[in-house]
Amino acid sequence: MRTVSLAERPMVExxxxxxxxxxxxxxxxxxxxxxxxxxTSFTVGISFEPPQVLFSAQRGSRTWPVLRRAQRLGVxxxxxxxxxxxxxxxxxxxxxxxxxxxxxxxxxxxxxxGSVLTLECSVRAEVPSGDHDLVVLDVHDLSVSDDVEPLxxxxxxxxxxxxxxxxxxx
Numbered sequence: 001m002r003t004v005s006l007a008e009r010p011m012v013e014x015x016x017x018x019x020x021x022x023x024x025x026x027x028x029x030x031x032x033x034x035x036x037x038x039x040t041s042f043t044v045g046i047s048f049e050p051p052q053v054l055f056s057a058q059r060g061s062r063t064w065p066v067l068r069r070a071q072r073l074g075v076x077x078x079x080x081x082x083x084x085x086x087x088x089x090x091x092x093x094x095x096x097x098x099x100x101x102x103x104x105x106x107x108x109x110x111x112x113x114g115s116v117l118t119l120e121c122s123v124r125a126e127v128p129s130g131d132h133d134l135v136v137l138d139v140h141d142l143s144v145s146d147d148v149e150p151l152x153x154x155x156x157x158x159x160x161x162x163x164x165x166x167x168x169x170x
Contacts, residue, residue: 020154023078025089026055027102027110028070034097034110035070037063038089040153041132042075044117051139052124056132064133068123072109073137077117079148083158085112086151105141116150118143 027036041056053075057064067073078086089096101113111118121137128134152159 017154017156020152020159022116023082023086023151023153024055025074025076025078025086025112025115026067027074027076027089027112028067028072028108029104029110030066030070030108034102035063035067036074036089036096036110037061037067038078038086042077046136051142053119053121053137053139054134055137056129056134059131059133068126068135070108071122072105072107072140073121073123074103074105074109074111075117075119075121075137076112076115078112078151079114079116079145080151080160081148082112082114082151086158114145114148116145116148 021040022042024039024042025036026039026042027034029035039055039057043054046052046054055075085100088094088098088100103111103113103118105111105120109120111120119137119139120141121139124136124138126133126135149161152161
């Protein structure tokens with residue numbers, strides 16, 4: 001295994017940005033205040049029985065140590081049209097929840113209205129890995145909206161999906 005030097009980190013970040021991903025908001029009410037952030041590392045289906053999902057949290061995050069105190073976390077896979085909400089939830093300098101349409105679930109979970117997929121989860125495990133922690137979540141409840149398209153992040157920009165055509169000529 002080769003360790004990447006700090007001088008190479010921009011190259012690694014650029015390379016990783018070549019992989020398209022969805023965008024998930026991880027949110028909850030903690031001490032009567034909404035807390036949350038966005039993640040492009042969110043992964044579904046790491047286990048079907050029991051249902052589990054995963055994301056990674058930066059070790060230097062100021063939000064994750066607060067958010068992990070919630071009994072339940074809301075996970076919202078953001079939809080096309082949530083671009084401004086995504087940037088707001090990622091902001092460090094303004095109210096991350098001002099004006100957002102939210103649904104309050106059980107035991108502190110909060111989800112973003114209009115999302116492709118919403119989950120209510122609890123933390124199963126945190127595994128240290130490099131400069132992040134891998135966070136495994138147990139899924140307790142979920143809701144899927146088939147009529148909206150997911151927000152895609154690729155190459156440091158938001159993208160849209162295009163439907164594949166049926167004419168795959170050889």
